[in-house]
Amino acid sequence: MSDERLLTASASPHIKSPATTSRIMLDVIIALIPSLVAGVLIFGPRVLAVTGVTVGFCVLSEYLSRRAMKRSNTLGDLSAVVTGVILAFNLPSTIPLWMAAFGSVIAIVVVKQMFGGIGQNFVNPALLARIVLMVSFPAEMLSGWANAFAWRNDNIDALSAATPLAALGDGAKELPTLFQMFFARPGCIGEACAFALILGGLYLTVRGVVIPVIPFFFVGTVAVFMLIYGAATQENALTFTLYQLLGGGLLLGAIFMATDYATSPLSIKGKIIFAVGCGLITSVIRVFGNMTEGVSFSIILMNILVPHIDRLTAPTPFGVVKEKKSGKKKEGAEAAAEKEAAKA
Amino acid sequence: MAEKTTLRKEFTKGLLVENPVLRLVLGTCPTLAISTSMTNSIGMGISAMIVLVCSNIAISMLRRVIPSKVRIPAYIVVIASFVTIVQMLVKAFVPALDSALGVYLPLIVVNCIILGRAEAFAGKNSVAASAVDGIGMGIGFTAALLCMATIREFFGNGTLFSGADSLLNLFGITSFTGIEIFSRLPESLHIEPILILILAPGGFFTFGLLMAVSNKIAEGKGKPKAELRGCDSCPMSGSCSLIARDEAGDCAEKQPAQATANTTGGDA
Numbered sequence: 001m002s003d004e005r006l007l008t009a010s011a012s013p014h015i016k017s018p019a020t021t022s023r024i025m026l027d028v029i030i031a032l033i034p035s036l037v038a039g040v041l042i043f044g045p046r047v048l049a050v051t052g053v054t055v056g057f058c059v060l061s062e063y064l065s066r067r068a069m070k071r072s073n074t075l076g077d078l079s080a081v082v083t084g085v086i087l088a089f090n091l092p093s094t095i096p097l098w099m100a101a102f103g104s105v106i107a108i109v110v111v112k113q114m115f116g117g118i119g120q121n122f123v124n125p126a127l128l129a130r131i132v133l134m135v136s137f138p139a140e141m142l143s144g145w146a147n148a149f150a151w152r153n154d155n156i157d158a159l160s161a162a163t164p165l166a167a168l169g170d171g172a173k174e175l176p177t178l179f180q181m182f183f184a185r186p187g188c189i190g191e192a193c194a195f196a197l198i199l200g201g202l203y204l205t206v207r208g209v210v211i212p213v214i215p216f217f218f219v220g221t222v223a224v225f226m227l228i229y230g231a232a233t234q235e236n237a238l239t240f241t242l243y244q245l246l247g248g249g250l251l252l253g254a255i256f257m258a259t260d261y262a263t264s265p266l267s268i269k270g271k272i273i274f275a276v277g278c279g280l281i282t283s284v285i286r287v288f289g290n291m292t293e294g295v296s297f298s299i300i301l302m303n304i305l306v307p308h309i310d311r312l313t314a315p316t317p318f319g320v321v322k323e324k325k326s327g328k329k330k331e332g333a334e335a336a337a338e339k340e341a342a343k344a
Numbered sequence: 345m346a347e348k349t350t351l352r353k354e355f356t357k358g359l360l361v362e363n364p365v366l367r368l369v370l371g372t373c374p375t376l377a378i379s380t381s382m383t384n385s386i387g388m389g390i391s392a393m394i395v396l397v398c399s400n401i402a403i404s405m406l407r408r409v410i411p412s413k414v415r416i417p418a419y420i421v422v423i424a425s426f427v428t429i430v431q432m433l434v435k436a437f438v439p440a441l442d443s444a445l446g447v448y449l450p451l452i453v454v455n456c457i458i459l460g461r462a463e464a465f466a467g468k469n470s471v472a473a474s475a476v477d478g479i480g481m482g483i484g485f486t487a488a489l490l491c492m493a494t495i496r497e498f499f500g501n502g503t504l505f506s507g508a509d510s511l512l513n514l515f516g517i518t519s520f521t522g523i524e525i526f527s528r529l530p531e532s533l534h535i536e537p538i539l540i541l542i543l544a545p546g547g548f549f550t551f552g553l554l555m556a557v558s559n560k561i562a563e564g565k566g567k568p569k570a571e572l573r574g575c576d577s578c579p580m581s582g583s584c585s586l587i588a589r590d591e592a593g594d595c596a597e598k599q600p601a602q603a604t605a606n607t608t609g610g611d612a
Contacts, residue, residue: 098535110549136540 019208021118025078027209031200032085032256038193042148042184043093050189053097055084057104065113079118083107086256087126089190090249090296091133093146099137103129119262123303127257127296134296148176148184148192164247165292178239181246191252201255210259213268214275218254219245221279229287250282253295263303270306270313277302351476358480361565365488366558370456374448375489376547381497383507383522385489387441391430391449393482396458397475398426400466404474407467419462420453427453440510457485488554495550500541502526 039047062080066073074080087107091100107129112121134141164176164185176185182194191197204210226244230237244250258264258278265274278298285294364370371392378388402422403410410418431449435442442449452458461481466474497503506522526537540546 102538132540132545135543135545136538137536138539140536 021077034196038196039189051088054088058084061108090130215254217275225283249295355480358484363484364457379492382493385493389486397478400474400478403466502537
């Protein structure tokens with residue numbers, strides 16, 4: 001049987017990969033589970049409610065919008081579930097549930113399906129939904145963070161906390177220790193435990209779902225920038241840098257959102273440009289902007305540039321001789337200009 | 345009888361099929377900026393309509409007098425005069441509206457709808473037809489603004505007609521200041537207004553949605569979709585060197601007569 005198959009000549013492609021969209025998405029979901037567990041442990045069972053609402057509404061709006069547009073049902077590829085989980089990770093655990101539902105509808109209907117569905121979204125759906133929520137409901141999205149493990153105490157109100165980045169900006173407030181920063185700190189649901197995020201990232205790398213170029217260069221750029229900035233302004237540049245790396249949504253963004261296939265460049269060179277751009281914009285917003293966090297904006301901005309990065313870094317096919325730049329093109333333009341002049 | 349039906353056609357086309365905002369995609373800047381509140385959009389719509397009707401009539405009357413080479417400056421002067429008059433009237437009688445509309449009131453001078461109708465219609469048609477065209481287009485503009493403002497104000501601010509007293513003052517009514525909706529909901533149904541809708545991105549989003557809806561309706565009537573078709577929508581298409589050079593291209597094919605006419609007119 002196998003010999004026969006070797007003899008059959010079929011049309012290309014001859015090399016097939018077992019990876020399907022649903023398998024990749026399943027891997028991403030598996031990689032997200034440690035952070036979800038950490039989120040539930042740190043912020044309590046409400047995390048499950050928020051995640052349930054975002055996933056439920058993402059799946060529901062995917063189904064309904066595909067139906068309304070008379071397109072095939074794409075629930076099976078699990079991408080809506082991934083969007084839902086990632087969106088929940090980008091929200092504070094205290095968010096009203098209807099806002100989470102609204103964000104899910106924005107992510108799937110507006111960002112994903114209106115532009116053609118999976119693979120056609122021009123920016124990361126979950127991130128844009130986060131930004132829409134942030135602009136629409138600044139009070140609910142940007143204040144009243146629950147402190148880590150506060151849900152075990154009765155008096156939750158007394159235990160709300162500023163995010164480490166905001167505290168770092170103020171200077172006066174107390175910072176969590178670096179140990180807390182690494183395992184459990186106040187913040188969005190998914191960003192609270194750096195350890196779980198890195199674990200998920202390692203799983204994705206081992207499974208071959210992502211090449212860790214983007215996370216490495218994204219975090220690396222922020223680290224270099226913060227080291228230089230810290231050396232110039234802070235007493236202890238190294239600690240400052242570590243807080244910057246572990247604080248905010250940097251790891252969550254770099255590992256799970258900047259690496260989205262549809263919205264990141266194809267070539268390695270392009271990925272490096274993309275990641276360095278993300279890192280630079282994040283650092284500039286954090287240091288010089290009036291917001292404490294810039295990861296989501298930096299990824300969205302670089303998402304929009306991806307088609308241009310892809311065009312600039314398109315690899316040349318084997319055997320193609322590069323055209324000399326100062327040749328025909330210029331002559332053509334000059335000829336056109338002359339033609340114009342003659343006409344006038 | 346024939347005269348009457350054409351007049352009616354000139355009037356109704358502006359309402360939906362050739363709605364200036366949603367179908368001709370003109371006057372986008374004031375549309376996006378003003379449509380955050382229903383009161384403002386009514387004020388803006390009426391001001392623009394007055395200018396549009398007056399300038400259409402004046403330009404139609406002057407159409408045999410104005411030399412075609414300087415028609416655009418001549419139209420602008422006519423339009424600017426009417427805008428000045430309207431602005432003075434608004435300042436005198438509805439000062440609150442004047443401060444709410446701000447720079448967008450004098451900017452009616454360069455509103456594409458008014459210049460566009462002067463160029464495309466009033467400069468070629470009779471006075472009566474131009475006046476009716478102006479009324480239809482003006483109502484279409486106001487209706488489109490009001491549609492957008494209703495969506496944006498309701499979801500973005502949780503109110504309807506907020507600040508309506510600034511307009512109603514004109515008729516001596518001061519008691520009605522708009523309807524609060526979201527803040528009156530019972531505690532269990534409490535929702536916050538979605539701020540992004542009264543900001544710029546929400547404006548673009550609502551605009552796109554309404555365009556899609558009006559396209560759908562017009563499609564049912566057998567009309568083509570309103571879309572940015574390459575060079576057609578570009579105001580520079582007449583004098584564009586790319587079109588002249590790229591003669592085999594799509595753009596030149598679509599409007600060769602107009603393109604050449606405008607180039608010779610402009611360059612000579």
